[in-house]
Each structure stands twice: as C-alpha cells, then as structure tokens.
Amino acid sequence: MTDVLASVPAPGLASGPDVPRPAPSGPSRLLGRRPDVPLPHVSADQLVALTEAAGLTGRGGAGFPTARKLRSVAGRSPVVVGNAMEGEPLSSKDAVLLAQAPHLVVDGLSLLGAALGASRVLLATGPEVAAGPAREAARGTRVEVRALGGGFVAGQESALVRQLDGGPAVPTDPLVPVFRRGVGGRPTLVLNAETLAQLALLARHGADWFREQGTPADPGTFLVTLSGSSADLLTHPGVLEVARGTSLRTVLEAGGTRTDRVRAVLVGGYHGAWVPATDLDVPLDREHLAPFGATPGAGVVHALDRAACPLAAAAEVARYLAGQSARQCGPCVNGLPRMADLLEQLARPGADPGLVPEVQRVRRLVTGRGACAHPDGSARFVASTLTTFAPHVEDHLRGGCHEAARRLDPL
Ligand code: SF4
Numbered sequence: 001m002t003d004v005l006a007s008v009p010a011p012g013l014a015s016g017p018d019v020p021r022p023a024p025s026g027p028s029r030l031l032g033r034r035p036d037v038p039l040p041h042v043s044a045d046q047l048v049a050l051t052e053a054a055g056l057t058g059r060g061g062a063g064f065p066t067a068r069k070l071r072s073v074a075g076r077s078p079v080v081v082g083n084a085m086e087g088e089p090l091s092s093k094d095a096v097l098l099a100q101a102p103h104l105v106v107d108g109l110s111l112l113g114a115a116l117g118a119s120r121v122l123l124a125t126g127p128e129v130a131a132g133p134a135r136e137a138a139r140g141t142r143v144e145v146r147a148l149g150g151g152f153v154a155g156q157e158s159a160l161v162r163q164l165d166g167g168p169a170v171p172t173d174p175l176v177p178v179f180r181r182g183v184g185g186r187p188t189l190v191l192n193a194e195t196l197a198q199l200a201l202l203a204r205h206g207a208d209w210f211r212e213q214g215t216p217a218d219p220g221t222f223l224v225t226l227s228g229s230s231a232d233l234l235t236h237p238g239v240l241e242v243a244r245g246t247s248l249r250t251v252l253e254a255g256g257t258r259t260d261r262v263r264a265v266l267v268g269g270y271h272g273a274w275v276p277a278t279d280l281d282v283p284l285d286r287e288h289l290a291p292f293g294a295t296p297g298a299g300v301v302h303a304l305d306r307a308a309c310p311l312a313a314a315a316e317v318a319r320y321l322a323g324q325s326a327r328q329c330g331p332c333v334n335g336l337p338r339m340a341d342l343l344e345q346l347a348r349p350g351a352d353p354g355l356v357p358e359v360q361r362v363r364r365l366v367t368g369r370g371a372c373a374h375p376d377g378s379a380r381f382v383a384s385t386l387t388t389f390a391p392h393v394e395d396h397l398r399g400g401c402h403e404a405a406r407r408l409d410p411l
Contacts (some may be wrong), residue, residue: 004254005213005221006031007240010099028241029221030197031100037204039107044074044115047199053207055219056199058404060155060192060269061298066199069189071117072179079183081164082109084134084193085148085155086359087128088269090300093223094193095129096239101197102137107206108196109143111203112189118142121185121336122148123193124160126150152270152324153316156372157182157190159326160193170326171372192298194223214244218285224299227311229313233258233305242284244296249280251301263306264388268297269315271377294383309401310392314385315343321378331375335366339382350399352393360388 006028042050044103052067060083082105086094098105103121113121121142127132127150135145146164153159154169161182163169182188191199198220202210222244227237235256242251252259255399264274267284273294275282282288284296304313310336318340325332345351363382366375385394395401 003246003250004240004242005029007236007238007254008096008240009236009238010096010225017376024087024241029201030097030104030194030223030241032238034101034103035201035204036333037169039111039200040203042111042115042203044070044117047111047115048074050202050207051199054202054210055217056169056195056202056210057218058192059194059198059222059298061269062337063295063297064197066191069179069191070112070116073187073189076187077117077119078121078179078187078189079120080109080112080116080160080191081183081188081190082123082143082196083155083160083190084129085124085160086129087126087150087152087155088271088298088300089152090227090266090302091225091298092128093225093239093299094126097197097223098125098129098131098134099195102133104200105134105193106137106141106143107200108191108198110141111200112196113142113193116189118189120144120183122146122164122183123166124148126154133262149173152321153326153374156374158187159371161188168326171374174371182351194299198375201230211251215283215285215287217287217294218244220244222296222299224251224284224301226251226257226301226303228257228305229308230305233261233303245283245285245288247281247283248275248301251284252280252303255305261306263308263310264304266302266304267292267294267300269300269302270321271373272297272300272383273380274310274388277306293380293387299364309347310385310389311343311347311396311401313342314382315347318343318378318382321374321381325374325383326372329370329375331366331369335362335375336370336378338362339366339378343385346393349396351396353397355393356386356393356397 042164056066057063084094123145131147158172159169178188214220228234322336322340362377367379
C-alpha cells in the first residue's frame with residue numbers, strides 16, 4: 001500500500017520556508033495531472049453497482065455509502081448538488097481540490113447529471129473556497145456554480161438546500177430528508193466535492209483500481225488537512241492525499257511534525273475526537289479510529305502541542321461551536337453555551353470538582369435532541385476531551401497545569 005500520494009500547501013497554513021516538502025511515495029490521484037482517459041457514459045444502475053463494488057463512501061464527514069445515496073434518488077430526475085462549503089475551520093481540502101483539480105469535481109457532477117437524468121446540476125462553494133477555477137472548468141457543461149455564505153453548519157445538507165433556495169443557511173426539519181424534498185421541492189442528491197472527484201476517477205478506472213489503495217473495509221484514498229496548534233510544531237502544514245489506513249504518524253511525519261512534542265491529535269475536526277500521543281500509530285480508517293470515538297470525517301488532522309493546555313484549547317473550540325448554531329433548537333440555545341462555560345471554568349487551575357459531572361450531564365442532555373447533528377458532534381468532542389485528558393483534568397482540580405495555555409485558533 002502506498003501511503004502519501006500528494007502534499008501541497010493550503011491557503012492560510014504557513015509553511016517552513018527553507019525545508020523541502022517531502023516527496024510523495026506514489027502518483028497523486030486527485031491532485032495530480034488531468035486524467036487522459038475520457039469520462040465514460042454510464043447508467044444510474046451502473047453507477048450504483050460501481051460505487052458499491054468500490055466501497056466508495058462520502059468524503060465530507062459523515063462517511064455515508066455513496067451507492068445508498070445514489071439509490072435514494074435514482075429514477076426521480078433529482079437535483080444534484082456538489083458540496084464545497086467547507087464549514088470546518090480546520091479543513092482546507094475542498095479549497096485545494098477546487099484550486100488544483102476543479103475538472104474532476106465538474107466531471108463527477110456531469111457524470112451524475114447524465115446518469116440520473118438530473119433536472120439541475122449545482123456546485124455550491126463556501127466563502128473559503130475560490131469559485132473561479134470551478135466556473136472555468138464548468139464552462140460548456142450543465143453545472144451551475146453558486147458561491148454561498150458560510151458558517152459551520154452551512155454545509156449540512158438541509159441548510160445547503162435552504163440557502164440554494166434563497167433562504168438562510170439553517171438546517172430544516174430532519175424528518176423530511178433532502179432526497180425526498182430538497183432544492184425547489186425536488187428530490188436532491190448532495191455529495192461532497194471530494195466524493196465527486198473520487199467518482200470521476202472511479203468511473204474512468206474501475207473498482208479494482210480504486211481498491212488498490214486503502215484497506216478492504218475502507219478502500220481508496222482521501223484528502224487530509226494537516227495543521228498544528230503552534231507555528232513551529234510542524235514544518236509543512238497543508239493538504240495531503242493518503243490511502244485510507246495510513247498511520248496517523250505517517251501523516252504527521254509527512255508534514256514535518258515534531259511528534260515528540262505532540263500531546264494529542266484532533267482527528268475529524270471540531271466534531272471529531274482526540275487521539276492521544278501514545279496512539280500515533282493508529283491507522284486512519286473507520287475501524288481503527290472507532291475506539292477513540294473518531295472517524296476519518298472530512299480528513300482533519302490537527303496536532304496539539306504539549307506546551308498548550310488541552311482544556312483551554314477544548315474550551316475555545318466549544319465556545320466556537322456554541323456560536324455557530326442556528327439558535328433554533330433548545331440544545332443549541334441553552335446546552336452548547338452552557339457546555340462552553342463549564343469547560344472554560346474547568347480550564348482554570350483549581351477548578352471545582354463538581355464541574356466534571358455537570359459537563360457530562362449537559363453533554364448527555366444535548367445529545368440526540370437537535371434538528372441537525374451539531375449538538376451531537378459538539379457533545380462528542382467534549383466527551384473525547386474529558387476522556388483523553390482525564391489526568392490533566394485531575395491536575396486542574398488539584399490546582400495544577402503549568403503549561404502556557406495557547407490558543408487553538410480556527411485556521
Ligand atoms: S440543532 Fe442547532 S445547529 Fe442544528 S438546526 Fe438546531 S439550532 Fe441549528
């Protein structure tokens with residue numbers, strides 16, 4: 001298995017000026033040169049069979065099997081939407097993909113548009129993703145590129161549909177999924193930009209080729225955005241293309257991370273979970289990340305410096321998440337700000353021991369109660385923080401924690 005296929009700088013992530021970027025160990029699939037094989041014409045049934053045989057799953061976060069999503073709209077002339085909203089602050093992979101290989105995303109949309117007999121084909125870009133290259137690539141195709149407003153939940157399927165229909169970027173009733181009623185009231189298929197690019201290559205090269213990378217249970221490659229909590233923790237933050245199952249350590253080392261200085265790594269983004277420094281050899285796939293409560297998600301890998309207080313860093317993330325809700329459901333209006341308050345108090349040395357059970361109580365209270373998964377994802381992050389950094393919590397309760405509490409700034 002080849003591990004690292006591409007390593008490129010990402011906008012907003014500083015890179016060491018004099019240190020050469022490590023050479024990839026194989027040709028890039030997604031960020032390399034244009035494919036010379038023409039895009040084939042395939043039917044909806046063929047696409048479903050192909051994605052099923054390849055085991056392609058969504059690369060936007062939830063990791064839903066693509067074949068099941070295709071089946072849900074096949075034969076219904078759906079609206080097809082490419083999702084490049086990239087609301088996760090620690091992710092730059094959609095921005096890099098659309099800057100370097102917009103033709104693959106447009107190919108994926110064109111393929112679906114033809115196979116499904118789509119009534120419309122749209123590509124939605126968030127404020128951090130330049131729409132220009134996609135517009136250029138979409139010239140002469142049916143793909144309409146729409147640059148939309150952002151926010152953490154703006155890429156959630158129903159929020160995206162609502163914004164495309166001229167409304168606010170706010171999730172709607174989860175009982176009416178977008179595959180039943182989406183853009184303009186029509187059945188709608190939403191796929192992440194990277195999933196579309198993967199689909200464009202899969203249609204050209206086939207399922208066996210797709211499975212040459214990755215693991216049998218989690219095949220293919222994916223884009224990872226690697227960053228760190230301090231400027232000198234790694235020399236080459238940016239976006240990497242790696243095979244599923246590549247070890248976390250390999251990814252960190254490919255970016256020049258000083259792994260001896262890493263306290264833990266946030267995998268999957270602000271709705272993800274921490275992997276402690278003792279487990280850096282964990283393979284980045286669904287099976288091996290599950291015991292940590294993490295998934296590959298949208299490919300975020302963020303290393304936390306030992307010099308940073310993990311509770312202060314987590315409190316900043318919790319405060320950010322509390323500020324990103326659509327403020328229309330109880331768990332978000334009351335629960336998330338309360339969780340952030342409690343974590344901030346816990347981050348102070350000499351914290352009240354009663355704070356820990358109270359955070360756990362609020363965390364359980366918000367789970368499963370929102371119109372979208374924002375409270376659940378936020379609660380998952382907080383649960384992982386309390387588990388991973390339990391000894392550090394004890395230090396705080398005893399009045400300890402002498403690390404400089406550095407910021408985990410949204411990047
Ligand atoms: S759960 Fe929160 S983010 Fe989701 S729709 Fe309700 S208020 Fe908005």
